[in-house]
Amino acid sequence: MDHFLYQDGRLCAEDVPVAEIVAAVGTPFYCYSTATLTRHFRLFDEALAGMDHLVCYAMKAASNQAILKTLAALGAGMDVVSGGEYARARAAGVPGERIVFSGVGKTRAEMRMALEGGVRQFNVESEPEMAALNAVALDMGVQVPITIRVNPDVDARTHAKIATGKSENKFGIPIARAREVYAEAARLPGLEVVGIDVHIGSQLTELTPFRLAYEKVADLTVQLREDGHDIRRLDLGGGLGIPYTRSNEAPPLPTEYGALIRETLGHLGCEIEIEPGRLIAGNAGILVSEVIYVKSGEGRDFLILDAAMNDLIRPAMYDAHHDIVPVAEAAPGVEQRPYDVVGPVCESGDTFARGRMLPPLVAGDLVAFRSAGAYGAVMSSEYNTRPLIPEVLVHGREFAVIRARPTFDEMINRDTIPEWL
Ligand SMILES: Cc1ncc(COP(=O)(O)O)c(C=O)c1O
Numbered sequence: 001m002d003h004f005l006y007q008d009g010r011l012c013a014e015d016v017p018v019a020e021i022v023a024a025v026g027t028p029f030y031c032y033s034t035a036t037l038t039r040h041f042r043l044f045d046e047a048l049a050g051m052d053h054l055v056c057y058a059m060k061a062a063s064n065q066a067i068l069k070t071l072a073a074l075g076a077g078m079d080v081v082s083g084g085e086y087a088r089a090r091a092a093g094v095p096g097e098r099i100v101f102s103g104v105g106k107t108r109a110e111m112r113m114a115l116e117g118g119v120r121q122f123n124v125e126s127e128p129e130m131a132a133l134n135a136v137a138l139d140m141g142v143q144v145p146i147t148i149r150v151n152p153d154v155d156a157r158t159h160a161k162i163a164t165g166k167s168e169n170k171f172g173i174p175i176a177r178a179r180e181v182y183a184e185a186a187r188l189p190g191l192e193v194v195g196i197d198v199h200i201g202s203q204l205t206e207l208t209p210f211r212l213a214y215e216k217v218a219d220l221t222v223q224l225r226e227d228g229h230d231i232r233r234l235d236l237g238g239g240l241g242i243p244y245t246r247s248n249e250a251p252p253l254p255t256e257y258g259a260l261i262r263e264t265l266g267h268l269g270c271e272i273e274i275e276p277g278r279l280i281a282g283n284a285g286i287l288v289s290e291v292i293y294v295k296s297g298e299g300r301d302f303l304i305l306d307a308a309m310n311d312l313i314r315p316a317m318y319d320a321h322h323d324i325v326p327v328a329e330a331a332p333g334v335e336q337r338p339y340d341v342v343g344p345v346c347e348s349g350d351t352f353a354r355g356r357m358l359p360p361l362v363a364g365d366l367v368a369f370r371s372a373g374a375y376g377a378v379m380s381s382e383y384n385t386r387p388l389i390p391e392v393l394v395h396g397r398e399f400a401v402i403r404a405r406p407t408f409d410e411m412i413n414r415d416t417i418p419e420w421l
């Protein structure tokens with residue numbers, strides 16, 4: 001469920017007509033709903049009620065300061081994967097003890113930064129990283145809580161580019177070698193082993209891969225405890241998928257996911273961390289764009305929008321589907337027609353959808369891409385020197401620009417000219 005619904009034929013973000021935001025900020029822009037963000041965070045929090053737990057929002061999904069502050073105020077922790085994300089989380093007021101540091105290639109500088117600022121734990125992904133973190137910790141005279149990310153060799157049955165839990169993926173250490181690697185970690189005085197981490201992929205639409213992975217983690221917990229490790233924290237990653245279409249085949253709900261966690265791991269008495277990103281932010285955001293031209297091609301009509309692949313790369317990168325809806329609701333009975341929906345960037349890959357059925361549209365009409373809140377703005381670029389588009393946050397009847405559109409001068413003046421020119 002989200003909070004982008006038609007009211008009196010006008011698409012609204014909570015109680016604000018989208019057209020009203022367009023009048024204030026122009027197009028294209030991202031628009032997020034506070035109510036949806038809140039609802040989705042709470043669904044996870046409530047799904048784990050009764051267990052010692054922390055929901056660490058995977059801020060790679062959408063990391064605007066206002067979004068982070070909204071979630072932090074609800075008690076969210078953050079899963080960060082870079083020094084930049086760590087700095088963003090801290091700037092949004094998230095205390096170090098609620099920040100977990102993930103990622104396959106953390107640098108020594110990033111480790112130092114998080115140890116200075118405070119961190120709940122590092123999720124270590126390899127033996128060389130373990131050695132580096134130990135060295136940094138000893139140099140700073142601290143002991144660092146860690147989990148080790150295991151790769152359970154489970155097929156997440158999602159898009160190949162976002163599956164992370166098979167042995168051919170770069171993530172984690174092979175679960176078969178876990179006991180050996182944990183033994184090595186226990187010998188390093190700068191590290192304190194507190195638990196196990198696993199994350200098998202993103203946009204999972206079934207629970208079975210989670211079940212397979214979590215059963216392996218449960219077995220490993222028992223083995224590692226037998227080996228003498230005090231395994232007391234399990235970080236179960238993120239990955240629960242969202243409905244990208246309004247079909248009735250919706251992915252499992254956070255409550256079902258929570259029940260699975262309880263069933264597979266509840267008996268171990270560990271503190272549970274989860275790192276959902278997409279499910280919290282995805283359907284909490286839309287991308288609003290204007291039709292620039294409708295162009296008749298050979299056997300097809302192109303809907304040329306003012307948003308492009310640099311603003312929302314998911315269709316070009318993963319052939320991802322986003323529902324596209326008119327901001328002014330079509331009158332009942334209006335016949336839909338197929339459009340190839342494209343942006344102005346100079347690549348044929350700048351295609352959002354082919355043969356998409358939409359009500360007849362003309363230049364100047366507004367459309368919204370649904371489910372664009374996660375991996376939308378954060379993956380955008382200035383390709384074709386197109387400014388990063390504004391972000392807007394809605395709260396009931398109010399809205400605020402939470403990132404302004406840069407001017408061309410601001411973009412250009414970030415470059416510096418060497419003195420020989
Ligand atoms: C380590 C880790 N945690 C959490 C996430 C968040 O995943 P999602 O947005 O699918 O919930 C990701 C991305 O897949 C990740 O790599």
Ligand SMILES: N[C@@H](CCCC[NH3+])C(=O)O
Pocket residue numbers: 060162202203314318374375
């Ligand atoms: N960027 C991907 C998700 C990546 C998840 C990263 N851990 C997407 O848009 O679907």
